[in-house]
Amino acid sequence: MHQDWIHLEHVGAWTDLTNRLAAVDDTDEFYEAEDLLEELNEPGVDPARDTLGLWDNDTMVGFGQLRLGEQLRDGRGRVSIGGGISPEYRRRGHGTLVMDVLEARAGEKMAERHPGVDYTIDVWGNAPGHSAGEMAVARGYEPARFFQDMTLAPGDFLPHRHPASVAEDTVLVPYSPGIAEAVRLLDNEAFADHWGSAPKSADEWAAMTDARSFRGNYSRVLLEGHGEDRPARALSHVLGAEWVARELYISRVGTARAARGLGYAAWVLSTVVAAAFEDGFTKVDLSVDAQSPTGALGLYERLGFQLVRSGTVYRKTVTAR
Known part of the structure; x- marks a missing residue:
């Protein structure tokens, strides 16, 4: 047994392991x-x-x-550690080794980027009873948030009608690079009161929307002031991705705070789902914070999404040295 950082030539082996873990642990996270x-x-x-x-x-x-x-939230840094161990190698201390190395690296990286700033470390615990959660608790992490993976099949889809409150100077458009900054600003505003989120820099946003999996043609943005002299302002957005062929994953759903409660998110999401099913997608998936302050769980249930699995995020707060 030996260890090394993940080189470019290791990506094939990394992919094989990641997809095996997705099947064994029923995470559906195939890459x-x-x-x-x-x-x-x-x-x-x-x-x-x-x-x-x-x-x-x-x-x-x-x-x-x-x-x-890259950016702080509430004056603290946010670190996340992900990973996995093959089932036959679990409970032998290998997970502990990985955490020892990366927790130490977290301290180094925070000191380099945000010296003197406290930070949190989040790890994903998978389903209740998984050894990853047990290890996290043993290392001083606490269950911090519960997430639900949901799926929607074409026959269960209950589309939301066009909201009567949509103003005449608004337009619903596919995502495009020309409105990237408006959507990034909306996303940072919309998720400012969401647990565990941090504002995305322009570089981080570009990395997400330039990714192979991102699907701008299955993403929609509701713009206000479109076509006028003043810059368009994004009111609501739904972004889609496709990691597995013909399975759309909803990666971001957000609405400006002043526009919440008007049915925008449900309508915009409905248009994305309808487009995907019309083009032959077999299902639409998403993950939602069970305690979302926007009531997102209820919104998804009203559209026909159904629970398929639950998971826990464990968190530890680290005081800067």
């Missing part, structure tokens, strides 16, 4: 090699220091990766 290659090239990521692979001869049997948000 192409290109997706993981993009993760190595994300803004601010140093693969040689922010990733770790565990190997048994030529087989990758475990991995970990660290992300640090």
Whole structure:
């Protein structure tokens, strides 16, 4: 058994392990090699220091990766650590090794980027009872938030009608690079009161919307003031991605605070779902914070989305040295 950071030539083995874990742990998080290659090239990521692979001869049997948000939220940094261990290698201390290395790296990276600033570390615990959650608790993490994965099949879709409150100077358009900044600003505003979120920089936004999986043609933005002299303002947006062929994943749903409660999000999402099903997609998936302050869970249920799995995010707060 040996360890090394994840090199470009390791992406194939990393993809194989990630997809095996998706099946074994029923996360449905399947990736192409290109997706993981993009993760190595994300803004601010140093693969040689922010990733770790565990190997048994030529087989990758475990991995970990660290992300640090470029911007602070509520005066604190936000770190997330992801990873996984092959089932037959679990409960042998390999997960502990990965966490030891990446937690130490989190402290180093925070000191480099935000010296003297406290931070949180989030890890995903998968379904209740999974060994990842047990390990997190043993390391001083606490259950912090519960998320629900939901899915929608064509026969269960209950579209939302066009809201009567939509003003004449608004227009619903597909996402395009020309409105990227307006949508980024809306996204940062819409998620400012969401647990665990941090504002996205222009570089982070570009990395997300330039990704192989992003689907601008299955994303919609409600713009106010479109076509006038003043810049258009985004009121509501739904962004879609496709990691598995013919399965659309809703990655972002947001509405400006002043425009909440008017039915915009349900309508915009309905148009995205309808377009996907019309083009032959077999299902639409999303993940929602069960305690979302916007009542998102109820919105999705009204459109016909159904619960398929639950998961827990564990968090630890670290005081800067």
